[in-house]
Amino acid sequence: MLDQGAPTHHRTQEAPTPGLGARVMRRKPVERLVAEGGQGEGGALRRSLGLWQLTMISIGATLGTGIFVVLGEAVPKAGPAVTLSFVIAGLTALFSALSYAELAGTIPVAGSSYSYAYATMGELIAWVCGWCLVLEYGVSVAAVAVGWGEYLNELLDGTIGVTIPDALSAPPGDGGVFNLPALIVVLLAMAFLLGGARESARANTVMVVVKIAALALFCAIGIQGFRSGNYEHFMPLGMAGVSAAGATLFFSYIGFDAASTAGEEAKNAQRDLPRAIMLSLVIVTALYVLVAAVAVGAKPWQHFNDSEAALAQIMREVTGQSFWGTLLAFCAVIAIASVVLTVLYGQTRILFAMSRDGLVPKVFGRVHPKTGAPRANTVIVSLFCGVLAAAIPLGQLADATSIGTLFAFALVNIAVVVLRRTRPDMPRTFRVPLSPVFPALGFGFCVWMMGSLSTVTWVVFGVWMAAGLVFYFGYGHRRSRLATPEG
Numbered sequence: 001m002l003d004q005g006a007p008t009h010h011r012t013q014e015a016p017t018p019g020l021g022a023r024v025m026r027r028k029p030v031e032r033l034v035a036e037g038g039q040g041e042g043g044a045l046r047r048s049l050g051l052w053q054l055t056m057i058s059i060g061a062t063l064g065t066g067i068f069v070v071l072g073e074a075v076p077k078a079g080p081a082v083t084l085s086f087v088i089a090g091l092t093a094l095f096s097a098l099s100y101a102e103l104a105g106t107i108p109v110a111g112s113s114y115s116y117a118y119a120t121m122g123e124l125i126a127w128v129c130g131w132c133l134v135l136e137y138g139v140s141v142a143a144v145a146v147g148w149g150e151y152l153n154e155l156l157d158g159t160i161g162v163t164i165p166d167a168l169s170a171p172p173g174d175g176g177v178f179n180l181p182a183l184i185v186v187l188l189a190m191a192f193l194l195g196g197a198r199e200s201a202r203a204n205t206v207m208v209v210v211k212i213a214a215l216a217l218f219c220a221i222g223i224q225g226f227r228s229g230n231y232e233h234f235m236p237l238g239m240a241g242v243s244a245a246g247a248t249l250f251f252s253y254i255g256f257d258a259a260s261t262a263g264e265e266a267k268n269a270q271r272d273l274p275r276a277i278m279l280s281l282v283i284v285t286a287l288y289v290l291v292a293a294v295a296v297g298a299k300p301w302q303h304f305n306d307s308e309a310a311l312a313q314i315m316r317e318v319t320g321q322s323f324w325g326t327l328l329a330f331c332a333v334i335a336i337a338s339v340v341l342t343v344l345y346g347q348t349r350i351l352f353a354m355s356r357d358g359l360v361p362k363v364f365g366r367v368h369p370k371t372g373a374p375r376a377n378t379v380i381v382s383l384f385c386g387v388l389a390a391a392i393p394l395g396q397l398a399d400a401t402s403i404g405t406l407f408a409f410a411l412v413n414i415a416v417v418v419l420r421r422t423r424p425d426m427p428r429t430f431r432v433p434l435s436p437v438f439p440a441l442g443f444g445f446c447v448w449m450m451g452s453l454s455t456v457t458w459v460v461f462g463v464w465m466a467a468g469l470v471f472y473f474g475y476g477h478r479r480s481r482l483a484t485p486e487g
Helices: 020-024 030-035 051-062 065-069 071-106 113-120 123-159 180-193 197-225 238-253 255-260 269-298 310-319 322-356 375-391 394-422 437-451 455-479
Strands: none
Touching: 020 123, 030 113, 051 197, 051 255, 051 269, 051 322, 065 269, 065 322, 071 113, 071 238, 071 255, 071 269, 071 310, 071 394, 071 437, 113 123, 113 322, 113 394, 123 180, 123 255, 123 322, 123 375, 123 394, 123 455, 180 197, 180 322, 180 375, 197 269, 197 310, 197 322, 238 269, 238 394, 238 437, 255 269, 255 322, 255 394, 269 310, 310 322, 322 375, 394 437, 394 455
């Protein structure tokens, strides 16, 4: 029998500390992701982009990389079947784009696939995805900037008869010491981005119109030099060559990913983002295949020789005049600058979202109150990408971008299925047809193309991911807003 006069000892029940597994699997609610949209340190992003601007951002980030720059590297791998490589890469992108379109309309935020993974698969997977996007976007900017210098030299040679010496126009390993043009184009893109999203979108639209006109001109002239004999041995290096070229070219299709990073600056993101993603992918794939078909028809595939200014050379060879090649080089300089601008934009917005969640330093989330742009973020990312572009050869950059892109896209295809099952009640302005079949195909294509990449690329990817995990467990895991009481 209890002694009623005895003192009673009250023990406070403390909530048990979640284990490591529970902490790394914590998910951020979709409603919270959307509610925080646009909010940064000291200011907010401005919603100023409509369907036209979003589509132009998507095309701007996509059209140019594969056709103006990497075509010269892809043709020696696949031969005339490079056209098939573009189709395979485009088909792979299509399945992933369908998943992106559904998630962009459901979760219209700046983090792209990073945010989608955070809402569906947990923080660690989201971090891995975000870290892949940093590789994808940052290295893509650098890769495209390297090719920009090649076309700048073509333009200078055709107009004033001088070129920038190899020591200052090619990266180490390609006969150069420091690729100055690559650094310059990244800094020019930075200057536009510092003015704000609307001003950057206007400049990008003008550049996109120029690049489409340039490719149309190339097809009109290049078709005159078309020789059916160039297609006699359509697949000289077999399906392995087609697959390898497709994996290299896949990084040319990340434009719709860039559009999804504009979710917090779109006027009507839920309606316009899915439309912009699908429309841009159809336009870009059609142009890629058409231009590649004309290029290989006008020039034997054995003679491409890794040229990064292949289209300008074909124009010159077909017409026998330097004027047309010089004109195309001018358009390519504008076109590739557009890619640098829009992909750099996407990189800054992904880091903005990761900073808001506490996984990277707060400096990436600071927004300038007048321009509505994350200025410090833009400067830091631009300087990093500019130096990378000036110091690393193009081929290694393109393959590193491809593997990061493919990994992130594979996760998006999983995320769309997970969200369908965990939140079937959520309104969706776009739905992937035949789900989960199409997302499964998208995932399978991504894994297959990742397997086509070289061992060196996989080693680089492994080192990058290891460094990312060290950063996450040393910094982001403890500073995550979901880990703090006020978070």
